[in-house]
Amino acid sequence: MKLVLLLSITLALSWALPFEQRGFWDFSMDDGLPMMNDEEEGSGTPPPVLPPVPMDCPFGCQCHLRVIQCSDLGLTSVPKNIPHDTRLLDLQNNKITEIRKDDFLGLHNLYALVLVNNKISKVHEKAFDPLKRLQKLYISKNNLAEIPHSLPHSLVELRIHENKIKKVSKDIFNGLKNVNCIEMGGNPLENSGFEPGAFDGLKLNYLRISEAKLTGVPKDLPDTLNELHLDHNQIQAIELEDLIRYSKLYRLGLGFNKIRMIENGSLNFLPMMRELHLDNNKLSSVPPGLPDLKMLQVVYLHANNITQVGVNDFCPVGFGTKRVSYNGISLFSNPVPYWEVQPAAFRCVSSRLAIQFGNYRK
Amino acid sequence: MKLVLLLSITLALSWALPFEQRGFWDFSMDDGLPMMNDEEEGSGTPPPVLPPVPMDCPFGCQCHLRVIQCSDLGLTSVPKNIPHDTRLLDLQNNKITEIRKDDFLGLHNLYALVLVNNKISKVHEKAFDPLKRLQKLYISKNNLAEIPHSLPHSLVELRIHENKIKKVSKDIFNGLKNVNCIEMGGNPLENSGFEPGAFDGLKLNYLRISEAKLTGVPKDLPDTLNELHLDHNQIQAIELEDLIRYSKLYRLGLGFNKIRMIENGSLNFLPMMRELHLDNNKLSSVPPGLPDLKMLQVVYLHANNITQVGVNDFCPVGFGTKRVSYNGISLFSNPVPYWEVQPAAFRCVSSRLAIQFGNYRK
Numbered sequence: 001m002k003l004v005l006l007l008s009i010t011l012a013l014s015w016a017l018p019f020e021q022r023g024f025w026d027f028s029m030d031d032g033l034p035m036m037n038d039e040e041e042g043s044g045t046p047p048p049v050l051p052p053v054p055m056d057c058p059f060g061c062q063c064h065l066r067v068i069q070c071s072d073l074g075l076t077s078v079p080k081n082i083p084h085d086t087r088l089l090d091l092q093n094n095k096i097t098e099i100r101k102d103d104f105l106g107l108h109n110l111y112a113l114v115l116v117n118n119k120i121s122k123v124h125e126k127a128f129d130p131l132k133r134l135q136k137l138y139i140s141k142n143n144l145a146e147i148p149h150s151l152p153h154s155l156v157e158l159r160i161h162e163n164k165i166k167k168v169s170k171d172i173f174n175g176l177k178n179v180n181c182i183e184m185g186g187n188p189l190e191n192s193g194f195e196p197g198a199f200d201g202l203k204l205n206y207l208r209i210s211e212a213k214l215t216g217v218p219k220d221l222p223d224t225l226n227e228l229h230l231d232h233n234q235i236q237a238i239e240l241e242d243l244i245r246y247s248k249l250y251r252l253g254l255g256f257n258k259i260r261m262i263e264n265g266s267l268n269f270l271p272m273m274r275e276l277h278l279d280n281n282k283l284s285s286v287p288p289g290l291p292d293l294k295m296l297q298v299v300y301l302h303a304n305n306i307t308q309v310g311v312n313d314f315c316p317v318g319f320g321t322k323r324v325s326y327n328g329i330s331l332f333s334n335p336v337p338y339w340e341v342q343p344a345a346f347r348c349v350s351s352r353l354a355i356q357f358g359n360y361r362k
Numbered sequence: 363m364k365l366v367l368l369l370s371i372t373l374a375l376s377w378a379l380p381f382e383q384r385g386f387w388d389f390s391m392d393d394g395l396p397m398m399n400d401e402e403e404g405s406g407t408p409p410p411v412l413p414p415v416p417m418d419c420p421f422g423c424q425c426h427l428r429v430i431q432c433s434d435l436g437l438t439s440v441p442k443n444i445p446h447d448t449r450l451l452d453l454q455n456n457k458i459t460e461i462r463k464d465d466f467l468g469l470h471n472l473y474a475l476v477l478v479n480n481k482i483s484k485v486h487e488k489a490f491d492p493l494k495r496l497q498k499l500y501i502s503k504n505n506l507a508e509i510p511h512s513l514p515h516s517l518v519e520l521r522i523h524e525n526k527i528k529k530v531s532k533d534i535f536n537g538l539k540n541v542n543c544i545e546m547g548g549n550p551l552e553n554s555g556f557e558p559g560a561f562d563g564l565k566l567n568y569l570r571i572s573e574a575k576l577t578g579v580p581k582d583l584p585d586t587l588n589e590l591h592l593d594h595n596q597i598q599a600i601e602l603e604d605l606i607r608y609s610k611l612y613r614l615g616l617g618f619n620k621i622r623m624i625e626n627g628s629l630n631f632l633p634m635m636r637e638l639h640l641d642n643n644k645l646s647s648v649p650p651g652l653p654d655l656k657m658l659q660v661v662y663l664h665a666n667n668i669t670q671v672g673v674n675d676f677c678p679v680g681f682g683t684k685r686v687s688y689n690g691i692s693l694f695s696n697p698v699p700y701w702e703v704q705p706a707a708f709r710c711v712s713s714r715l716a717i718q719f720g721n722y723r724k
Contacts, residue, residue, distance in 0.1 A: 059637060060615060062589075071523075071545075092478075093478070141455065183434060186434065206424055210435075210436075229422055232436070253422060
């Protein structure tokens with residue numbers, strides 16, 4: 001059983017099956033070349049049956065090794081007659097306005113569907129039903145006002161950046177047990193747009209809701225997250241229990257917000273934190289709790305209002321209580337007089353070069 | 363030797379190597395989880411060396427199975443420290459303005475580079491030098507005024523749609539023996555923009571120069587072409603020898619031009635032609651020579667000025683001289699009185715349904 005699973009993962013991950021041993025664009029092999037070798041005419045024999053290969057490929061697309069490449073064609077709808085064994089269908093950079101009920105009929109082997117940069121405002125609720133093996137759906141840069149209903153349960157990665165999504169309703173992710181990555185930045189999402197329980201049951205590792213309209217860290221996201229990216233929002237503070245749920249985070253992106261305050265103790269819920277980005281905010285001091293983050297290696301604090309750096313702001317007092325050295329601390333573009341900072345403040349940094357100080361980058 | 367070649371093709375075609383038997387986004391396996399199991403502090407032992415996995419991944423990107431996914435991050439330059447074993451680097455939908463000399467240093471295993479939808483106007487002439495195994499370069503939707511110099515000799519597919527390219531200079535494709543597909547539509551290319559010999563040595567199967575400023579079929583393209591797409595240009599006529607070089611074409615897209623005239627005999631140089639798109643032009647009659655195209659299955663002639671259809675315009679007179687039946691002829695949106703067309707005009711069509719007639723689609 002495990003072997004079967006591994007095998008199917010391996011197959012799914014290959015953009016082409018390993019046993020497809022053909023040259024990449026080697027059309028000509030299938031294309032009647034042998035037939036054209038005999039040139040006599042009018043022999044009276046019935047016309048031979050041609051192999052269906054090139055005609056199965058929508059005009060202007062390129063079709064090889066189960067990859068259907070139809071980007072940049074000015075298409076206004078999903079082409080018909082896509083071969084049923086297609087693994088990857090690339091329809092990006094077209095003018096598709098709508099995904100209709102039968103657009104993906106028969107594509108039960110599709111692994112990745114790329115619809116980025118179209119004009120899609122409507123997805124029929126049954127349109128994805130045939131896609132029983134779809135793992136990647138890239139539908140960024142469209143006009144969707146909501147996340148499509150009935151996403152395939154096989155989905156692993158959803159990229160739905162830059163649409164017009166304002167609301168994530170409670171049941172929209174139902175049954176998506178395999179999804180571990182959602183990129184939904186660039187949407188006009190406010191905190192109130194997430195219905196309670198919307199993320200229930202998801203086991204996400206990666207979530208990005210950057211470039212949105214969040215005013216605080218959403219409280220209801222999956223507790224499985226390893227990476228959470230909330231940069232370019234309107235977040236003003238990190239309060240004590242904002243992060244309590246996210247104890248598995250090792251990367252947190254909060255740059256380009258309006259954070260003035262990080263409540264004492266709020267970072268203590270992040271024992272695995274390795275990389276914390278708080279640059280381009282309104283912090284007036286180094287956030288409390290950094291010395292206790294034993295795995296922390298990178299802290300971005302540049303472009304804030306930090307006026308002083310204390311000798312114990314970064315490093316713990318006891319020797320050996322920090323497990324890794326810092327290898328990146330950025331403090332430039334802050335009004336801190338760097339000649340007043342004691343060198344010992346950086347005693348747990350791997351090298352002087354790991355500190356970006358001064359205002360030279362301003 | 364042949365086995366080695368097949369193997370390397372197989373590996374190159376897989377977006378992940380088949381022997382990478384890990385779950386797709388299974389971050390957590392590499393991420394210090396085991397270390398966090400022992401929680402005691404201050405033991406005095408030196409900090410353990412952490413596996414470099416997540417830190418090798420640029421912040422905000424997702425890095426798995428040698429795929430580095432950094433799209434939609436607002437990046438203004440190529441991130442540093444991309445792992446050297448990366449196979450696919452996706453940087454699309456960012457704000458990268460320039461590709462610098464050292465941006466891809468060490469990426470000698472890169473197979474596909476996606477730079478679509480950035481603001482790239484400059485590529486350093488040595489930037490691609492490290493990419494000894496790059497097969498796919500997708501750099502559509504940027505601000506390039508010319509095709510980058512020193513494209514990797516390993517390149518198989520180049521997509522450079524929607525840039526600002528006006529000129530294709532003589533040596534730009536030098537040494538690209540493996541390229542078989544170029545998509546360069548959506549550029550302000552005139553016929554005079556192609557320097558003589560620019561395509562010499564290329565063995566292309568697929569070329570698309572749609573949505574450009576061509577006034578005629580370029581004469582100097584590779585004679586290996588199977589598909590040529592020149593739709594949405596300003597082509598006014600097909601002259602006798604325009605297509606003489608392209609005897610291997612089986613798909614030709616000439617829709618949305620201004621073609622009034624197709625010279626008698628000009629199509630006879632296309633013995634393998636299967637699908638011919640001439641819709642949305644200014645033709646006043648069915649082009650001469652169709653009955654001689656023994657492999658022709660699809661002809662689009664809709665949205666022209668065709669006023670009559672002769673009984674021998676599509677089908678040859680002798681039985682058995684055509685090798686395949688038509689399965690698609692479009693004639694709608696033409697001022698032809700369809701009741702005057704003799705049914706025998708379509709005697710070599712597979713089914714009545716294959717004919718789109720009348721003006722009902724106007």
